[in-house]
Amino acid sequence: MGASLFQSSGFLALLLSVVTLSLFAEPALGITKHYKFNIKLQKVTRLCHTRKIVSVNGKFPGPRIVVREGDRLLIDVRNNVQNNISLHWHGIRQFRNGWADGVAYVTQCPIQKGQSYVYNFTIDGQRGTLWWHAHISWLRATVYGPIIILPKRGVPYPFAKPYKEVTIIFGAWYNTDPEAIIRETLQSGGGPNVSDAYTINGLPGPLYNCSAKDTFKLKVKPGKTYLLRLINAVLNEHLFFSIANHTLTIVEVDAVYAKPFETETLLIEPGQTTNVLLETKPYSPEAKFYMSARPYQTGFGTFDNSTVAGILEYEKLHVTSSHSSDPKLPIFEPVLPPIHDTNFAANFTNKIHSLASDRYPANVPQKVDKRFFFTVGFGLSPCQYSNKTCKGTFGEKFTGVVNNVSFTLPKTAMLQAHYFGKSKGVYTTDFPTHPEFPFNYTGDPPVTNHMMVRHGTKTVVVPFNTSVELIMQDTNTLGSENHPLHLHGYDVFVVGQGFGNFDPKKDPAKFNLVDPVERNTVGIPSGGWVAIRFVADNPGAWLMHCHIETHMSWGMMMAWIVLDGKHPHQKLLPPPSDLPTC
Numbered sequence: 223m224g225a226s227l228f229q230s231s232g233f234l235a236l237l238l239s240v241v242t243l244s245l246f247a248e249p250a251l252g253i254t255k256h257y258k259f260n261i262k263l264q265k266v267t268r269l270c271h272t273r274k275i276v277s278v279n280g281k282f283p284g285p286r287i288v289v290r291e292g293d294r295l296l297i298d299v300r301n302n303v304q305n306n307i308s309l310h311w312h313g314i315r316q317f318r319n320g321w322a323d324g325v326a327y328v329t330q331c332p333i334q335k336g337q338s339y340v341y342n343f344t345i346d347g348q349r350g351t352l353w354w355h356a357h358i359s360w361l362r363a364t365v366y367g368p369i370i371i372l373p374k375r376g377v378p379y380p381f382a383k384p385y386k387e388v389t390i391i392f393g394a395w396y397n398t399d400p401e402a403i404i405r406e407t408l409q410s411g412g413g414p415n416v417s418d419a420y421t422i423n424g425l426p427g428p429l430y431n432c433s434a435k436d437t438f439k440l441k442v443k444p445g446k447t448y449l450l451r452l453i454n455a456v457l458n459e460h461l462f463f464s465i466a467n468h469t470l471t472i473v474e475v476d477a478v479y480a481k482p483f484e485t486e487t488l489l490i491e492p493g494q495t496t497n498v499l500l501e502t503k504p505y506s507p508e509a510k511f512y513m514s515a516r517p518y519q520t521g522f523g524t525f526d527n528s529t530v531a532g533i534l535e536y537e538k539l540h541v542t543s544s545h546s547s548d549p550k551l552p553i554f555e556p557v558l559p560p561i562h563d564t565n566f567a568a569n570f571t572n573k574i575h576s577l578a579s580d581r582y583p584a585n586v587p588q589k590v591d592k593r594f595f596f597t598v599g600f601g602l603s604p605c606q607y608s609n610k611t612c613k614g615t616f617g618e619k620f621t622g623v624v625n626n627v628s629f630t631l632p633k634t635a636m637l638q639a640h641y642f643g644k645s646k647g648v649y650t651t652d653f654p655t656h657p658e659f660p661f662n663y664t665g666d667p668p669v670t671n672h673m674m675v676r677h678g679t680k681t682v683v684v685p686f687n688t689s690v691e692l693i694m695q696d697t698n699t700l701g702s703e704n705h706p707l708h709l710h711g712y713d714v715f716v717v718g719q720g721f722g723n724f725d726p727k728k729d730p731a732k733f734n735l736v737d738p739v740e741r742n743t744v745g746i747p748s749g750g751w752v753a754i755r756f757v758a759d760n761p762g763a764w765l766m767h768c769h770i771e772t773h774m775s776w777g778m779m780m781a782w783i784v785l786d787g788k789h790p791h792q793k794l795l796p797p798p799s800d801l802p803t804c
């Protein structure tokens with residue numbers, strides 16, 4: 223079965239094939255949907271290399287989850303591989319229910335070989351495109367898939383109903399085992415081996431060797447509107463994306479509706495999702511256009527600079543003739559921005575605003591209870607070998623830091639420790655709210671000894687309903703880079719961003735408190751800063767981390783502990799009985 227056929231019929235087929243049962247009268251009138259996720263090894267061949275990958279149900283990418291706002295999901299995960307696993311439902315708020323957030327050693331102990339765990343959660347007040355992925359080591363390289371949240375029955379989109387909906391999930395393919403790559407990287411202290419290809423729905427496409435047969439093809443009719451649900455599941459790179467000779471209209475990011483605007487090219491950072499409308503033109507049958515993506519890269523070190531392409535093809539009017547299409551027809555190619563085009567990136571992100579309509583208001587916190595300032599960037603830690611040098615700068619090991627602290631995952635789950643009042647020896651509550659030693663963050667790199675970092679499992683504790691403002695400042699230590707920071711359990715408003723050092727006197731006056739974009743993964747401009755606001759209305763232990771997997775492995779993370787409120791509906795729920803133990 224070709225990819226195009228799958229695309230045109232897959233959506234309905236999936237809706238029908240999922241076992242659905244109505245639950246007793248739930249107030250939201252949602253239903254409960256059951257999924258069985260069997261974690262198993264699967265042989266997959268790409269670029270003429272065959273590997274046994276960790277998969278869900280033998281699929282690559284993994285199965286699509288399709289729900290409606292208000293539904294409950296029960297996802298029964300059984301681990302039949304040697305690796306420990308946990309699954310994260312990226313962007314789902316998980317109100318009072320961090321037990322289902324799936325971050326190994328933060329909200330749960332991993333599901334070990336032979337064990338199972340049922341992720342049990344509802345979709346409250348969200349609709350759009352999100353995704354799920356493994357949240358332990360680098361297993362998300364192959365363990366990921368889309369989450370499609372349809373609006374409640376009878377509620378239309380705030381844009382014209384599309385003729386068809388298509389999911390496009392970008393990934394990275396490695397010819398060798400990504401687990402071996404991250405193991406080697408952490409041991410050597412240097413940078414990781416890069417991926418061998420990018421993929422669209424698991425397919426590298428015609429621009430790679432030995433790959434033309436693995437091409438994502440989207441057959442379209444002229445004069446129709448298609449909704450493309452784009453997801454960046456790539457481990458380590460931001461992507462520019464464009465379709466030759468077509469314009470895209472952005473309508474949603476990270477499952478929040480946006481003010482529609484047109485663009486030829488978009489930027490999608492690791493962890494982010496973007497819904498776009500594609501209006502097809504009166505092109506002739508069999509006209510072909512590449513849908514291409516390649517990285518936007520700002521950091522140091524090597525990266526995969528290849529281009530992935532799928533093909534948008536106008537359908538033949540009559541499907542009677544079975545002869546294959548004319549190979550001599552040209553395929554038009556889009557022009558993507560240069561790989562280091564930070565101006566384009568800033569321009570593009572500045573254009574995204576919340577829809578902020580009566581039906582979908584932007585409830586931007588107007589007053590702030592607590593202000594935080596976090597630097598985000600790199601540092602060094604001592605090479606552990608006494609007679610060997612590591613591959614990081616000055617023979618040390620690369621680390622990732624937030625406010626000069628490199629986060630260490632504990633040996634047991636923080637959320638449990640918090641719930642049972644047993645945090646001692648698991649985490650501390652002294653994460654610095656501001657840099658200990660302020661410096662010119664985006665100026666010349668600091669002197670060598672200033673590059674050494676602290677390690678720890680440090681958290682910030684905030685009372686329920688605290689209105690938080692957080693400035694995240696990129697640093698130039700070992701090089702500036704755009705870091706896509708993902709906060710679990712929350713969507714945040716991006717009220718400001720800029721280049722250079724944040725200026726607390728001048729910059730707040732320029733904040734957008736009317737219709738800022740609201741999202742779960744926010745890029746800090748390379749060599750700049752971003753200001754976010756959110757109300758801490760979801761009690762629990764929530765990881766915040768760079769969604770570039772290498773940086774996260776290097777410790778570019780921290781965690782928020784949001785305390786219970788007084789009212790019973792403001793308290794963390796008790797843990798489910800099947801929660802895995804360490």
Ligand SMILES: *[C@@H]1O[C@H](CO)[C@@H](O)[C@H](O)[C@H]1NC(C)=O
Nearest residue numbers: 294296340342343795798799
């Ligand atoms: C899922 O969670 C709900 C709410 O906590 C609970 O009532 C229900 O019993 C749970 N279902 C399963 C199968 O654990």
Ligand SMILES: *[C@@H]1O[C@H](CO)[C@@H](O)[C@H](O)[C@H]1NC(C)=O
Nearest residue numbers: 398399401402403404406415
């Ligand atoms: C990483 O790349 C180097 C150089 O090509 C190679 O020697 C090494 O085996 C690779 N490591 C892994 C885990 O694939």
Ligand SMILES: *[C@@H]1O[C@H](CO)[C@@H](O)[C@H](O)[C@H]1NC(C)=O
Nearest residue numbers: 269418419429430431432528
């Ligand atoms: C692809 O194949 C061509 C021709 O065989 C070869 O020259 C080129 O090096 C290959 N590229 C990669 C990335 O393997």
Ligand SMILES: *[C@@H]1O[C@H](CO)[C@@H](O)[C@H](O)[C@H]1NC(C)=O
Nearest residue numbers: 466467505506509510554555
């Ligand atoms: C696509 O755009 C290119 C460049 O603008 C143009 O040369 C080409 O004719 C266009 N293709 C079609 C089918 O219109």
Ligand SMILES: *[C@@H]1O[C@H](CO)[C@@H](O)[C@H](O)[C@H]1NC(C)=O
Nearest residue numbers: 516524525526527528529561
């Ligand atoms: C990709 O990187 C390689 C190695 O650094 C370089 O030789 C090549 O020119 C780059 N390709 C593009 C398209 O930038």
Ligand SMILES: *[C@@H]1O[C@H](CO)[C@@H](O)[C@H](O)[C@H]1NC(C)=O
Nearest residue numbers: 563564565566567568569570
């Ligand atoms: C950024 O946007 C402005 C105004 O929309 C435009 O004039 C400028 O050319 C853009 N710059 C880049 C690099 O795209």
Ligand SMILES: *[C@@H]1O[C@H](CO)[C@@H](O)[C@H](O)[C@H]1NC(C)=O
Nearest residue numbers: 605606607608609610611612
């Ligand atoms: C130090 O070097 C010696 C001799 O090369 C080697 O046997 C030993 O394993 C090394 N120690 C470490 C910690 O790498």
Ligand SMILES: *[C@@H]1O[C@H](CO)[C@@H](O)[C@H](O)[C@H]1NC(C)=O
Nearest residue numbers: 661662663664665666722723
């Ligand atoms: C920080 O460094 C930059 C680049 O060297 C410089 O332009 C700027 O003036 C410095 N800022 C301060 C406050 O020293």
Ligand SMILES: *[C@@H]1O[C@H](CO)[C@@H](O)[C@H](O)[C@H]1NC(C)=O
Nearest residue numbers: 626658659671672674675676
């Ligand atoms: C980070 O912490 C280390 C260890 O305490 C210290 O040596 C270094 O100066 C600190 N760096 C910064 C930028 O605060």
Ligand SMILES: *[C@@H]1O[C@H](CO)[C@@H](O)[C@H](O)[C@H]1NC(C)=O
Nearest residue numbers: 589686687688689759787792
């Ligand atoms: C949160 O605090 C605001 C005032 O800052 C108050 O108006 C609101 O009622 C509080 N919400 C809850 C759920 O306690």
Ligand SMILES: *[C@@H]1O[C@H](CO)[C@@H](O)[C@H](O)[C@H]1NC(C)=O
Nearest residue numbers: 304305306331332334633804
């Ligand atoms: C799996 O997780 C358990 C609990 O944290 C740990 O003891 C064990 O070493 C892990 N196993 C592997 C293969 O990582």
Ligand SMILES: [Cu+2]
Nearest residue numbers: 705768770773
């Ligand atoms: Cu990062």
